Amino acid sequence: MSKRILSRSLFRPAQGVDQSILAENNPLIRSLERRLFLRQGLSLGALTLLTGCDISNKDSVQFVLKGFSSWNDRVQAWLFDPTKLAPTFSEAQVLKPPRFNAFYSIDEVKPIDAASWKLEVGGLVKDKRPWTLDRIDALPKVSQITRHVCVEGWDYIGKWSGVSLRRFLEIIEADLSAKYVAFECADDYSGSIDMASALHPQTQLTTHYADEPIGNPYGFPLRLRVATKLGFKMPKWITSIEVTNEYPGGYWEDRDYNWFSGI
Amino acid sequence: MTSTLPDPTRVLVHPAIVRVTHWINALAILIMIGSGWRIYNNVPIFSSIEFPLWATLGGDPDLTYARNSDVGFSNALLWHLAGMWLFTVNGLIFLAYGVFSGRYFRKLFPIRPREVTATVADTLRLKLAHDDLTVYNAVQKLLYLGVIAAMVLAAISGLSLWKPVQFQSLITLFQGFQGARLVHFLCMSAIALFLVVHVTLALLVPRTFLSMVTGKVRAPSRLSIDAAE
Numbered sequence: 001m002s003k004r005i006l007s008r009s010l011f012r013p014a015q016g017v018d019q020s021i022l023a024e025n026n027p028l029i030r031s032l033e034r035r036l037f038l039r040q041g042l043s044l045g046a047l048t049l050l051t052g053c054d055i056s057n058k059d060s061v062q063f064v065l066k067g068f069s070s071w072n073d074r075v076q077a078w079l080f081d082p083t084k085l086a087p088t089f090s091e092a093q094v095l096k097p098p099r100f101n102a103f104y105s106i107d108e109v110k111p112i113d114a115a116s117w118k119l120e121v122g123g124l125v126k127d128k129r130p131w132t133l134d135r136i137d138a139l140p141k142v143s144q145i146t147r148h149v150c151v152e153g154w155d156y157i158g159k160w161s162g163v164s165l166r167r168f169l170e171i172i173e174a175d176l177s178a179k180y181v182a183f184e185c186a187d188d189y190s191g192s193i194d195m196a197s198a199l200h201p202q203t204q205l206t207t208h209y210a211d212e213p214i215g216n217p218y219g220f221p222l223r224l225r226v227a228t229k230l231g232f233k234m235p236k237w238i239t240s241i242e243v244t245n246e247y248p249g250g251y252w253e254d255r256d257y258n259w260f261s262g263i
Numbered sequence: 264m265t266s267t268l269p270d271p272t273r274v275l276v277h278p279a280i281v282r283v284t285h286w287i288n289a290l291a292i293l294i295m296i297g298s299g300w301r302i303y304n305n306v307p308i309f310s311s312i313e314f315p316l317w318a319t320l321g322g323d324p325d326l327t328y329a330r331n332s333d334v335g336f337s338n339a340l341l342w343h344l345a346g347m348w349l350f351t352v353n354g355l356i357f358l359a360y361g362v363f364s365g366r367y368f369r370k371l372f373p374i375r376p377r378e379v380t381a382t383v384a385d386t387l388r389l390k391l392a393h394d395d396l397t398v399y400n401a402v403q404k405l406l407y408l409g410v411i412a413a414m415v416l417a418a419i420s421g422l423s424l425w426k427p428v429q430f431q432s433l434i435t436l437f438q439g440f441q442g443a444r445l446v447h448f449l450c451m452s453a454i455a456l457f458l459v460v461h462v463t464l465a466l467l468v469p470r471t472f473l474s475m476v477t478g479k480v481r482a483p484s485r486l487s488i489d490a491a492e
Contacts, residue, residue, distance in 0.1 A: 056322030056338050068345030079429055086428045103332070147440065149427060152306045155440045228428050255331040256341060263428045
């Protein structure tokens with residue numbers, strides 16, 4: 001009985017295993033283990049290398065990523081169909097009030113005095129007289145119920161009314177063959193869009209949301225509405241419009257957000 | 264095919280084009296999932312699901328904040344919208360080869376339900392049959408077909424999220440923009456789950472991993488001798 005407890009298996013040698021063979025071949029076993037470890041380590045390393053935080057900020061990586069972003073600008077301009085309208089929705093689906101979004105929080109919104117507010121126009125336009133809110137309100141209005149899509153992934157249906165941007169550019173006799181339309185805002189935000197999108201039938205200078213003058217946290221008195229672009233491409237609290245052939249950039253565009261950002 | 268090879272004991276299971284596109288796809292998937300998780304974290308679909316920062320791609324939060332005024336969201340978007348080209352172009356080459364060479368029909372079909380249940384039963388009893396790497400078992404066939412379908416659907420739902428107005432019929436198909444977002448998320452989940460199983464099994468049976476590097480495995484007749492390990 002005692003013997004069986006000592007060596008549980010009948011096949012276990014009574015004298016124990018000769019350790020010298022193991023000692024002799026130890027370097028070989030070690031090297032095999034090392035090779036296996038290396039091989040598995042390499043494949044795991046490849047996995048973690050990508051998810052590691054540091055490579056994104058390398059200049060060479062940034063260079064490649066921005067190269068792709070410029071390429072995407074060109075692809076999107078080519079994909080953009082100037083006659084294709086964004087789908088429209090019913091009055092019942094309109095979100096009231098709209099969703100607030102800016103590069104600061106809602107309690108930091110600075111109110112604008114409608115009486116002293118002016119819209120400057122400049123660049124490749126013939127009529128450079130600034131516009132008061134009354135003059136803009138006197139222009140014929142267009143209306144749309146479309147989907148607003150944010151780059152972050154949220155969306156809502158809204159009703160926007162105002163002046164067609166194409167109509168406005170025609171009134172100020174802008175050079176419609178210019179490349180860009182740029183906007184500056186009271187809150188130091190800025191942005192720019194391509195001329196093809198500016199002339200799209202659903203692009204408008206918005207003065208009203210859900211049939212009411214657009215509220216203060218949402219861009220009073222004038223914001224841009226482009227049904228074919230992401231939300232950040234639509235500046236609010238607009239104070240100036242410029243038509244230009246020189247790339248104007250913008251607040252988020254200068255921070256590596258894709259410039260065209262069409263949807 | 265075997266007869267033309269110099270060593271009759273080794274057979275080619277993965278032609279070079281399959282190996283190259285497989286590893287490029289592996290890289291593309293890691294870029295897309297890593298950056299996708301950082302984008303997702305910015306505005307999660309499910310408040311209870313958030314991905315750990317270390318597993319995401321989009322740069323060091325502090326460094327990125329200094330440059331982009333966000334903690335890596337814009338950087339992740341750059342990765343995602345660059346990676347989509349690698350993923351799509353490489354994926355199309357992989358699919359075109361698989362279809363036109365007949366490899367898919369040879370390797371992935373037929374799938375017999377009886378074989379599927381038999382393989383599942385074997386697997387549950389930890390009997391992983393891998394003595395012949397030249398053929399896929401029924402579960403492998405299902406998983407590979409499934410993950411290819413998930414990747415195709417991820418690309419289509421991704422396209423609809425990128426261009427919801429230009430491809431508005433796709434958005435209608437996915438029941439709205441948030442529906443497309445959910446489909447995109449579910450495709451990612453399916454691919455990520457597949458990846459866990461796929462990588463685990465490849466590490467358990469390193470021969471399969473090596474065959475995706477060298478393209479070759481030992482001929483099944485010789486393997487069956489030492490399969491009794």
